Amino acid sequence: MRPETIEHIGKVETIVQQAKAILSRYGYPDDLRTVVVCGTLSQIIEHHDAILTLIRNDKIGSSFALARSIVEGMYRGMWINICATDEQVKSFEQDDRLPLKMPDMAKAIDQRLQGNGYFEHLLGKSWVALCSYAHTGMLQLGRRFTGPNLQPAYRDEEIVEVTTASTTCILLLVGKFLEAQNHGKDCKEAEALLLTYGRSARPPLKPSGSV
Numbered sequence: 001m002r003p004e005t006i007e008h009i010g011k012v013e014t015i016v017q018q019a020k021a022i023l024s025r026y027g028y029p030d031d032l033r034t035v036v037v038c039g040t041l042s043q044i045i046e047h048h049d050a051i052l053t054l055i056r057n058d059k060i061g062s063s064f065a066l067a068r069s070i071v072e073g074m075y076r077g078m079w080i081n082i083c084a085t086d087e088q089v090k091s092f093e094q095d096d097r098l099p100l101k102m103p104d105m106a107k108a109i110d111q112r113l114q115g116n117g118y119f120e121h122l123l124g125k126s127w128v129a130l131c132s133y134a135h136t137g138m139l140q141l142g143r144r145f146t147g148p149n150l151q152p153a154y155r156d157e158e159i160v161e162v163t164t165a166s167t168t169c170i171l172l173l174v175g176k177f178l179e180a181q182n183h184g185k186d187c188k189e190a191e192a193l194l195l196t197y198g199r200s201a202r203p204p205l206k207p208s209g210s211v
Contacts, residue, residue, distance in 0.1 A: 008164075036077075040077035040173070066134075072102070073173075074169035075105050082109070102127065
């Protein structure tokens with residue numbers, strides 16, 4: 001990897017650690033909705049840590065396969081956090097199934113946050129590629145070869161793109177979770193991290209305090 005890619009990986013790692021520190025300032029209620037979102041955040045943050053560990057150990061294909069789970073976790077967590085009814089959250093606990101497909105969740109989140117189609121656009125732009133990496137599709141298989149040789153060939157630009165998108169998804173959910181918990185100042189602090197690691201996917205959302 002190029003030095004600037006290594007630097008970027010260190011930067012997004014530090015940023016997620018900062019987000020974890022913000023989250024750890026408080027105890028949270030034990031209602032079902034909060035518990036589910038907290039668990040989702042814990043899982044996608046662990047996936048993020050695993051992605052960086054895998055990249056540093058030259059297991060980049062496996063790291064890319066985990067990116068889908070972070071993006072999906074963000075959408076599921078965001079929908080449960082700000083869109084789902086109490087009955088829908090309870091049904092998820094009982095049946096381990098959400099009532100909406102991913103595109104419907106994205107649309108509902110956009111409507112709730114006045115996101116101007118951002119979440120729908122992000123899903124449409126990334127989901128097919130993420131699934132290909134996760135399910136050993138042609139995007140993944142095509143990067144297992146360097147010319148005719150069975151030698152992985154993942155570009156630095158792709159590594160930066162995957163780690164940037166994963167970091168952005170975590171920060172989006174952290175911010176809106178804190179806002180829903182009435183920690184508006186901390187929400188703004190978490191959202192400000194979106195501007196600290198290069199080109200981010202920050203959406204044009206309503207100002208904090210509107211949810």
